[in-house]
Each structure stands twice: as structure tokens, then as C-alpha cells.
Amino acid sequence: DQQVKQNSPSLSVQEGRISILNCDYTNSMFDYFLWYKKYPAEGPTFLISISSIKDKNEDGRFTVFLNKSAKHLSLHIVPSQPGDSAVYFCAASANTGNQFYFGTGTSLTVIP
């Protein structure tokens, strides 16, 4: 049973606009959340994370929002650039465990 879900397999956005990628989780024990970016034929690379004690974390053009009551997190990319075109995975873990659970990914295309 998928504990982390990304319900949008793909997203297209115009360059300069905001990209919003969404992720839902079911396990209330998760307290650490991450976003990874993956280009074809490469391994995923870490993008940004957020602890459950926060509801927002920002790093340059990337902001992650966490809504614990809704068990929902989102990644905002502003402004979107063509180089942001990639597959984005969200992941979650519980501080008491060693495993990470990944969503199925969202393929973002930024149109020049």
C-alpha cells in the first residue's frame, strides 16, 4: 500500500511561472519530508527537506509547504526555468525508523 502518493504523473508550466507539485501521505508517524529531482539516466538528487516542526522551508527558488493536518506537502518553484524539467519525487520518513518511502514521481516540463 502506497504510503506516499503523488497523484499527478505530469505537469507542464510556462517558463517564469510558478510550478506546484503535490504529495500526500498516509502515515501519521512520518516527521521528515524530502523532495528529490531526477534527470534521465542519473540518480535522484536531493532538493529540499522539511521537518514536521515546521510548515514551510525555503531555499532560493524552491519552497516546501507542509500541512500536517491534511497530511499534504507541496513544492513550489518560482520562477520556473527550463532546466527544472525533470521528474520530482517526494519522500517521507519517521525519525524512529531508517526507511524512506517515495512517491511515484511527477514529471515537470517547463516550456520556454
Add this chain to the structure above:
Amino acid sequence: DAGITQSPRHKVTETGTPVTLRCHQTENHRYMYWYRQDPGHGLRLIHYSYGVKDTDKGEVSDGYSVSRSKTEDFLLTLESATSSQTSVYFCAIREREPLNEQFFGPGTRLTVL
């Protein structure tokens, strides 16, 4: 970039043959992981290690075994490869404190005919 290498990067094999994939790190990180990536499934954990000779199963461990005799190496073995094990395999490492994120290797594309 974290020092993680995977070998081989590509492999084609036949059903029923044994296959071993190697993950090598130069970071001295405690935790090492093996994932497989398949369309529609994202990344799924096969096995992970939390120290030398300490390993545990992930969600898709059937048909796979692992070994970690040194901190820097984590081996994934398919004892008798099947076509359902055709996938891209990623190794990842993590040092629990102070960073919690995983760093991934470049991947191994395995095709079982």
C-alpha cells in the same frame, strides 16, 4: 557530490543466472540502501544496511539478498534473475547526524531476458 559509485552501470543477463550489483562509497556513511525504480512505482526499497553485517529488508526484498562486509561496499545479489527484476537499481547512502537526506548513486540498468 557524495562519493558513490555503482557497478556495472549496465547489464544484460538471462533468466536464471545469478547477478551481483555493487555499490561503493567513499563517505564512510553508516547507512546504505538499495532501491529499484520502475514506471508507475517510483523508488521502492529492496534492502538497507545500518552497519557492517547489519541489514534489513525493505518492501520488495523477495528474490534479492545483500551483504555488507565493509563500510564502503554494499552488494545486491539476485540469486536467480527473473524478467520481473528488469529495472533500474539505485544505491543510496545516508549519515544520520546531522544530515538526514540520502545521496544516490548513478544507477545500474539491468535487463533480464
